[in-house]
Amino acid sequence: MRVLLVEDEQPLAGYIVTGLRKQGFAVDLAGDGRTALEKCELTPYDVVVLDRDLPVVHGDTVCRRLADRGGARILMLTASGSVSDRVDGLFLGADDYLGKPFAFTELVARVHALARRSAPARPPVLRAGDVTLDPGRRTAERGGRLLSLAPKEFGVLEQLLAADGAVVSAETLLDKVWDEHADPFTNAVRITVGTLRRKLGEPPLIETVTGAGYRLRP
Numbered sequence: 001m002r003v004l005l006v007e008d009e010q011p012l013a014g015y016i017v018t019g020l021r022k023q024g025f026a027v028d029l030a031g032d033g034r035t036a037l038e039k040c041e042l043t044p045y046d047v048v049v050l051d052r053d054l055p056v057v058h059g060d061t062v063c064r065r066l067a068d069r070g071g072a073r074i075l076m077l078t079a080s081g082s083v084s085d086r087v088d089g090l091f092l093g094a095d096d097y098l099g100k101p102f103a104f105t106e107l108v109a110r111v112h113a114l115a116r117r118s119a120p121a122r123p124p125v126l127r128a129g130d131v132t133l134d135p136g137r138r139t140a141e142r143g144g145r146l147l148s149l150a151p152k153e154f155g156v157l158e159q160l161l162a163a164d165g166a167v168v169s170a171e172t173l174l175d176k177v178w179d180e181h182a183d184p185f186t187n188a189v190r191i192t193v194g195t196l197r198r199k200l201g202e203p204p205l206i207e208t209v210t211g212a213g214y215r216l217r218p
Contacts, residue, residue, distance in 0.1 A: 001025050001046045002045050003027045003045060004029075004049070006050045006051055007049075010031075015104075016049070020111070024155060026178055032056040033056050036057075040072065046176070047111050048066060049111065050075065063094055067092065073095045073118060074114075076097050077098055077102075124136065131157075133157055161216065165216055168214055168215065174189055
């Protein structure tokens with residue numbers, strides 16, 4: 001799942017980015033509103049975690065523009081948690097609102113909840129055949145056997161399950177599972193799919209569609 005954090009307080013931004021990456025999210029960071037808008041033009045984020053009081057372009061303006069554009073779900077952060085501020089944020093187009101200070105576990109839960117509301121909406125637990133993946137609990141099983149997956153392997157399996165049998169291109173996997181520092185010319189996706197196949201075991205579950213990408217076998 002690809003997340004953009006827009007936060008100008010560097011210590012807090014570093015804390016959130018590190019924590020979200022440990023939870024398996026692919027996270028990019030913007031320190032001001034203009035940079036956030038530029039990044040959203042280039043990358044199809046699932047969720048944008050947006051501080052309200054931003055330099056260069058205010059968070060309210062960023063929220064309104066992203067909401068008008070559609071696509072990413074917006075979780076607005078603010079130092080003020082008053083009812084009027086929450087209402088203002090929601091009227092600007094935010095999908096959810098979280099006041100500072102906040103519990104990190106709540107932030108993670110809200111990001112997962114927003115991702116499930118993306119189009120098409122995702123169920124809280126993804127299933128196909130004898131494979132089950134729970135993004136919130138970070139667990140994956142096949143035939144009742146718990147799978148020990150690296151974060152990128154987990155992310156690739158999540159995207160394939162969410163596609164519900166449709167082909168997912170390597171470019172889409174790179175966009176959704178890796179962050180902006182990934183080299184698009186590496187074999188990272190192919191290698192990750194290969195290790196994921198081995199961990200899933202038999203019978204083979206992931207099919208390569210030549211020239212198109214990958215999908216789960218019916």
